[in-house]
Every structure is written in C-alpha cells, then in structure tokens.
Amino acid sequence: PWLATHLWDYYDFTRDTSFLRATAYEILRSSARFTVDYLWHKPDGSYTTAPSTSPEHGPVDEGTTFSNAVAREILLDAASAAKVLDLDREERNEWLSVERNLPPYKIGRFGQLMEWPKDVDDPDDHHRHVNHLFGLHPGHTLSPVTTPELAEAARVTLNHRGDGATGWSMGWKLNQWARLHDGDRAYRLFRNLIQDGTLDNLWDNHPPFQIDGNFGGTAGVTEMLLQxxxxxxxxxxxxxxxxxxxxxxxxxxxxxxxxxxxxxxxxxxxxxxxxxxxxxxxxxxxxxxxxxxxxxxxxxxxxxxxxxxxxx
CATH class of the missing domain: 2.60.40.1180 (Golgi alpha-mannosidase II)
Structure with a gap:
C-alpha cells in the first residue's frame, strides 16, 4: 500500500488523467481492497491493523501508529482517484468509511505522538526510525495547518529521537522538520546529513550506502522551499x-x-x-x-x- 501511494503522487503532480486511468488506478484500487481485507473489523465497529509493527523497532502488536497511518493514506488516495475518474462510487464510500473508523492519532504522557497503541514510548529512545510520523511525511494526515496539536506532538517525538542516526534517517527527519515549518531545525539536519551522513563520493552513508539519504536530502531541501x-x-x-x-x-x-x-x-x-x-x-x-x-x-x-x- 505504501508503494501504491507514489502512483497517486505522480498523478497529483502531473494531473495526467490518462496515466491515472490506464496505469495507476487498478493498483490503487487493489491496494485499498487489500487494506480493507487485512484490517481487523473490531466488535465496536472500528478498524485496526493486526498484526502490525513499527518497522525494525519493537514488537509485533495490534494497531501500531505507522501501520494505521499507511492504511489511512492508501484509502484516502484510492478514494480520491476513484472520484477523479468517477468510478466505483460505492466502494469509494466504503474506503472513506473504513478510514474514518481507524484509530485516531494519540498523544502520550510526555506530549509525544504515540508509536504504539499503549503509552509505552521512551523519551530516551534514540532509534533511527520514526515510522509513526508517516502521517507527517510522506503522508498528509498530520500538519501544523490542519492538526496543530498533533504536529506539536510530532515535534516532541523528533526531539526525543535526536538529530543523529544513519544518513537516510537524517534525510527523513529533515523532511519531517520541514513539514513542521521549522526551517532552522531542518537546515541543521541538512548539514548533519552532508557532514556526518555523506561519503566523499557524495553517496549516502548507511553504511555502506543507501540511496534513500541522497533522495531524502534532495526532497528535504525542496520541502523547505515549497510544499x-x-x-x-x-x-x-x-x-x-x-x-x-x-x-x-x-x-x-x-x-x-x-x-x-x-x-x-x-x-x-x-x-x-x-x-x-x-x-x-x-x-x-x-x-x-x-x-x-x-x-x-x-x-x-x-x-x-x-x-x-x-x-x-
């Protein structure tokens, strides 16, 4: 589902309806259908991802913030595509209904955006991953404009995680600070990425190499200037x-x-x-x-x- 959202992004930037109809929509629709099928429809009428993880960090759990955020994104993207093409109106309504019944983002006892369904986050945890901020970037369901309290909780989370880590991690944090409209903090991450996360040949240092940091750094600079x-x-x-x-x-x-x-x-x-x-x-x-x-x-x-x- 995460990969499928890139197809919607391509359409959204280009407004190429022929591409959306001929290439992207079937993948978006199939991914939304998979998501609905995968979600646990609980007795109280809500939906959640189960089992789910916060990749490379912590245990398998029910309804991690990352997994629910990805589900939210693909359902919204597929619904938007169906609306543009005037297709699958009944199914589109189902996707939107399921999205509305996913667990909301939660703010924990430290003011952080909770990574897990229970408030077990550790403010001294400096893990390189910030998967639970997917809704901030690359998603669009967290923002200082639309959800200011949740955006502030995301800021707390980023402060807990710190400005270090692998090259690709600094690239992702750079984009997230830009989405929080904090230019000087984003610039600090950009400098850290260049100085501490980039090899002499300009490859991103994981080690030995991950292109994520190069692409992420470029995207982050763009996000600082235009969103x-x-x-x-x-x-x-x-x-x-x-x-x-x-x-x-x-x-x-x-x-x-x-x-x-x-x-x-x-x-x-x-x-x-x-x-x-x-x-x-x-x-x-x-x-x-x-x-x-x-x-x-x-x-x-x-x-x-x-x-x-x-x-x-």
Missing part, C-alpha cells in the same frame, strides 16, 4: 535563516504547476506559477492566501506587497 500536499501551494514554508537571500526555479507542485520563487532578507519577493494542466491555483505564504484560475501553458506572477500576496 503542496494539503491542497494549496505553500511558499517558503520552512526557509532557514541561513538562506536569507535566494531564488529557485522549476520546482514542481501538485496540481500540475511549475514554480519559480525569489526571496530577499528572508521574505518572499515574487513567485511565478507556470500552469501545465490549467487547474485552479491556491497559493499560501505565511497567513496570506490568494486563489486564481489558470489556463494550460500560461504563467502567472504574484508578489508580496504590504503583507499580502498580490497578482502582478
């Missing part, structure tokens, strides 16, 4: 103070957009949106938002003026 997983294009959500001046061109955002950004003194100056598929565009910078319709092949310039986003 689009919540239904809008979020500009400079985790810009670190070390990057007070800069520009970036050609970043891709969900909705079929290519984005160029210029900033100075840590503040957005201008953004240019190149629309590939003619979707409606919603931009966010800080607490300011702007919405506009687009046409395929057209470009749109927006600037930061008097503490708000303005069309040029």
């Amino acid at each position: 689009s997983h919540l239904g809008f294009v979020h500009l400079l959500p985790a810009l670190p103070s070390a990057w007070s001046e800069g520009k970036v061109t050609g970043l891709l955002a969900r909705g079929g957009f290519e984005v160029d950004i210029v900033w100075s003194k840590g503040i957005l100056q201008t953004v240019t949106i190149h629309s590939k598929s003619g979707e409606h565009c919603s931009l966010r910078y800080g607490h300011s938002t702007i919405d506009f319709d687009t046409k395929p092949g057209s470009s749109y310039s927006v600037s930061w003026q008097h503490d708000s986003l303005k069309m040029q």
Whole structure:
C-alpha cells in the first residue's frame, strides 16, 4: 500500500488523467481492497491493523501508529482517484468509511505522538526510525495547518529521537522538520546529513550506502522551499535563516504547476506559477492566501506587497 501511494503522487503532480486511468488506478484500487481485507473489523465497529509493527523497532502488536497511518493514506488516495475518474462510487464510500473508523492519532504522557497503541514510548529512545510520523511525511494526515496539536506532538517525538542516526534517517527527519515549518531545525539536519551522513563520493552513508539519504536530502531541501500536499501551494514554508537571500526555479507542485520563487532578507519577493494542466491555483505564504484560475501553458506572477500576496 505504501508503494501504491507514489502512483497517486505522480498523478497529483502531473494531473495526467490518462496515466491515472490506464496505469495507476487498478493498483490503487487493489491496494485499498487489500487494506480493507487485512484490517481487523473490531466488535465496536472500528478498524485496526493486526498484526502490525513499527518497522525494525519493537514488537509485533495490534494497531501500531505507522501501520494505521499507511492504511489511512492508501484509502484516502484510492478514494480520491476513484472520484477523479468517477468510478466505483460505492466502494469509494466504503474506503472513506473504513478510514474514518481507524484509530485516531494519540498523544502520550510526555506530549509525544504515540508509536504504539499503549503509552509505552521512551523519551530516551534514540532509534533511527520514526515510522509513526508517516502521517507527517510522506503522508498528509498530520500538519501544523490542519492538526496543530498533533504536529506539536510530532515535534516532541523528533526531539526525543535526536538529530543523529544513519544518513537516510537524517534525510527523513529533515523532511519531517520541514513539514513542521521549522526551517532552522531542518537546515541543521541538512548539514548533519552532508557532514556526518555523506561519503566523499557524495553517496549516502548507511553504511555502506543507501540511496534513500541522497533522495531524502534532495526532497528535504525542496520541502523547505515549497510544499503542496494539503491542497494549496505553500511558499517558503520552512526557509532557514541561513538562506536569507535566494531564488529557485522549476520546482514542481501538485496540481500540475511549475514554480519559480525569489526571496530577499528572508521574505518572499515574487513567485511565478507556470500552469501545465490549467487547474485552479491556491497559493499560501505565511497567513496570506490568494486563489486564481489558470489556463494550460500560461504563467502567472504574484508578489508580496504590504503583507499580502498580490497578482502582478
């Protein structure tokens, strides 16, 4: 199911409906069906993963946060795909119903996002894995925007785990700190990844080598500058103070957009949106938002003026 979510991501970035219909949907649907079949439908009407694990960490258990988060993600993605294609309406409703009845995220006695169904997390546990933060990244069911209390609990968890570990682990934490909109902490993880998790030939050091760290580091830098997983294009959500001046061109955002950004003194100056598929565009910078319709092949310039986003 986790791998299948990448197919939805590809569609979400490109808005290639032909790809979704011909290639991705059957895999997404099959993965959602597998998930529903695998879940334990408990007598109280709720669903949970059983057996389940928090990979490479701890015992086999009922309803670990990681496993339920993956189930939540594939059910939502498959339902979204069915809606786009106007297919399997009854089954889509079932997927959404099952997702609503999965166990909610829980906050433990230390203020952490609980990894297990019982509050047994150890704040001195510095394990390299942070699987239970899947909903924060690469998923989209945890966020400072939509679930601020849970996002704060994820922050506590990341502080417990620490900033060290293997290269790929630092790459994942880099992305998670970016999703928490903490640019300076994300930058620290980026520096740690380069200095302590990268070999002289620029390969990620597991050891001996895992490409996860290389891809994760690149993705993390992108997430610091642009995010689009919540239904809008979020500009400079985790810009670190070390990057007070800069520009970036050609970043891709969900909705079929290519984005160029210029900033100075840590503040957005201008953004240019190149629309590939003619979707409606919603931009966010800080607490300011702007919405506009687009046409395929057209470009749109927006600037930061008097503490708000303005069309040029």
